[in-house]
Amino acid sequence: MKIENCFYCGNDCGQNNIIKNYLKPTFTNLDIIKTPNSEYICDECIWAFATGNQEITLLDGEIRQGQSPRLYSWIITDKKIAATKAHIRQLREIILNPPPPPFKIILSDSGQKHLLFRTIWAQSQDNFPIQFEEEQIIVNITELQKRLTIADRLSSAIGKVALNNCERMSYAITINNYHDDLTDYENWLNIKNEPLSRLAVWLAKNKEDAGNEYPAISAGTVSAAVSGSNRSTKKDGRIRDKSDDGRDGQLCFDLTGDI
Numbered sequence: 001m002k003i004e005n006c007f008y009c010g011n012d013c014g015q016n017n018i019i020k021n022y023l024k025p026t027f028t029n030l031d032i033i034k035t036p037n038s039e040y041i042c043d044e045c046i047w048a049f050a051t052g053n054q055e056i057t058l059l060d061g062e063i064r065q066g067q068s069p070r071l072y073s074w075i076i077t078d079k080k081i082a083a084t085k086a087h088i089r090q091l092r093e094i095i096l097n098p099p100p101p102p103f104k105i106i107l108s109d110s111g112q113k114h115l116l117f118r119t120i121w122a123q124s125q126d127n128f129p130i131q132f133e134e135e136q137i138i139v140n141i142t143e144l145q146k147r148l149t150i151a152d153r154l155s156s157a158i159g160k161v162a163l164n165n166c167e168r169m170s171y172a173i174t175i176n177n178y179h180d181d182l183t184d185y186e187n188w189l190n191i192k193n194e195p196l197s198r199l200a201v202w203l204a205k206n207k208e209d210a211g212n213e214y215p216a217i218s219a220g221t222v223s224a225a226v227s228g229s230n231r232s233t234k235k236d237g238r239i240r241d242k243s244d245d246g247r248d249g250q251l252c253f254d255l256t257g258d259i
Contacts, residue, residue, distance in 0.1 A: 010034025013042035048116035156210035
């Protein structure tokens with residue numbers, strides 16, 4: 001049988017599945033498909049675009065029926081393991097200690113976009129691509145760990161949600177009051193808009209968990225040099241960050257084994 005290329009992902013496929021039977025009028029990403037002249041679709045993309053009829057297995061071992069793959073994040077090796085935002089701790093650990101290549105990692109924040117067909121196979125455990133929503137980010141493990149450390153330390157003071165937009169002086173005051181140091185904050189302002197930093201924010205610990213790892217050093221007052229006045233400012237009360245970065249839990253299986 002002649003080898004064709006999949007309309008969506010460009011991978012080799014046969015002639016069993018004709019794209020016109022699967023391409024929906026609501027699909028609007030025609031500018032990023034890999035083989036627009038192909039008349040065929042591979043089995044993997046049929047699964048990826050399925051709606052409400054798939055059985056999936058989550059990182060914690062839970063099995064769900066009648067699901068749509070686009071709603072989930074994925075770790076793909078020789079099997080497909082799904083994850084939600086409740087599994088961010090586990091996803092973080094996997095990204096910092098990825099499985100043997102080849103593998104794919106897809107992180108869905110909105111659950112509204114088809115990401116699986118855009119993802120390429122990683123061929124290294126040290127530098128590899130991750131599909132983070134519509135953005136492909138190249139991960140260097142050492143550099144990501146550095147940014148996660150900074151993000152966690154800052155999250156302990158101001159919460160992870162604030163890390164994307166933390167230029168206000170009030171954040172500097174809170175961070176200095178908490179850590180008695182602004183080095184992390186100053187470094188973060190220089191890198192926070194970079195792709196790897198955006199990934200670090202998504203994977204960072206929430207305020208409560210980060211605070212357990214990095215408790216407040218100073219419970220006193222903020223100096224006039226930080227507050228911008230001749231008066232000292234009392235330490236603000238710590239407000240819990242309700243952002244959902246995941247629940248406790250361990251992986252229930254080896255990502256490289258058989259289910």
